[in-house]
Amino acid sequence: MLDGGFELLDLLRIGVDIALVWYVLYKLIMLIRGTKAIQLLKGIIVVLAVWLLSIVFNLQTIQWITSRAITWGILITVILFQPELRRALETLGRGNIFARNTKSEEEILEQRVEAIVQAANYMAKRRIGALITLERETGIGDYAETGIQINGSLTHQLLTNIFTPNTPLHDGAVIMRGDEIVAAACYLPLSESPFISKELGTRHRAAMGISEVTDAITIVVSEETGNISCTKNGELHRDLDQENLRDFLRENLLLTLKAPEGKLWNRRGRKNG
Template sequence: MEISILMLIDILVTLVVSYKFFTLVKETRAIQLLNGVLILLLIRFFSGILGLKIFNSLLDQVKTVILIALPIVFQPELRRALEHIGRGNLINQLRRRDKFQTHIDKLVAAIIRLSKDKIGALIVVKRATGLKDIIDTGIELDAILSVELLINIFTPNSPLHDGAIIIDKNRLVAANCLLPITKNSNLKQSFGTRHRAALGISEESDALVIVVSEETGVVSITYDGRIESNLDEFSLKERLFSKFDELGVN
């Protein structure tokens, strides 16, 4: 009976860990590689049953190379997993969600107004990964987040309207910051420099980045190296809260 309980615990722990890992990679480019690995293991299983010795030997060599390469390829996902574990328990996250409600309302209100007026904007919401190197490229402000301040910063011809702003909790940390440009060559031609910069920083950190197009007013959001566009007020709030469990907000 004791062995059965231990086996049950073992199975449950394995399932939980596997599920959490899958949720971390399912919306990233790593999921394609993971699918390829699973297919390769499936082929190896059936080739073993059929007794294809030479083919099996070749697959074993490929498997060894993959096992060495996986930690390198999955480095961003492994880093996010460790950061997620280190951010605290569920109760603390729920408390942070209540405090962040007001910040989200202010942020979304400003973005919708910028969108209606077709004023371009690039807003980086810091999470767990430090952005000190990005902040150092701009002008530090350390100002309380407000709708009016956000709109004034991105108003054309204002001193700080170029570049990105960095938001940390309820503080506007810096403005006029430079972001790394994505090297992804498969983007739509309609995506300009702001979108490419937003993708670039989301590939190198866990930051959540919001973009307002000055040509169309379309609102987009990037995270984990992917982009979602055509967000309205409701869908933007929904996306922010759906990612809230990953946000480092106190």
């Protein structure tokens, strides 16, 4: 009986140990998701796989090269990715890596949607041009690095302040990840599609361009007309009012949250030039 009790405790200890390691690894991957560090992680996995294969098949030359790459790679990683490592350590120091958010996903989504809708509506009424890109599954950290890092919590005041004319950050796109404004004054790839109406300017082409290469959602406020448009998967949804925009964001930012019943989107299709 005593031995059986010890075996059960050992199994429980091993299970907890494995669960904690996987949880920490998951949190670390979430921290670097959408940045260049995730590409480095893929490279490390490839090198380790080659190293293991070289051991199995006794390929001594490849084994020597990969072992040296692993040895020096640790030092090179620390040097090249100092900002990401510092940010991860700061998050760990604040306790955010293990923090549990008491708000539900729906409440967080509603706050995020309302902040964006309020900012877009405010800018549309005053014809302030804006370009807001919301990251989803595909990481767009490379585009964020072309701008000025913000790393600030989303508020409609901060969004409208960024796009205020004649300020240093008003040109270019704001890139958001979750409820964080990652960067401003970012450059997005311009669409070369011949089907885009010629009346649309650079902001709309940039919004279409990023939607063609990623699954991101981009909101455009026209400086000339004050109209609000959205792009997703290479499609342009023009002239959205406040309710249309709110429903569009609810439906696409959290697929498990259904749009309110009875609310259909008008003007959702693409307009002809």
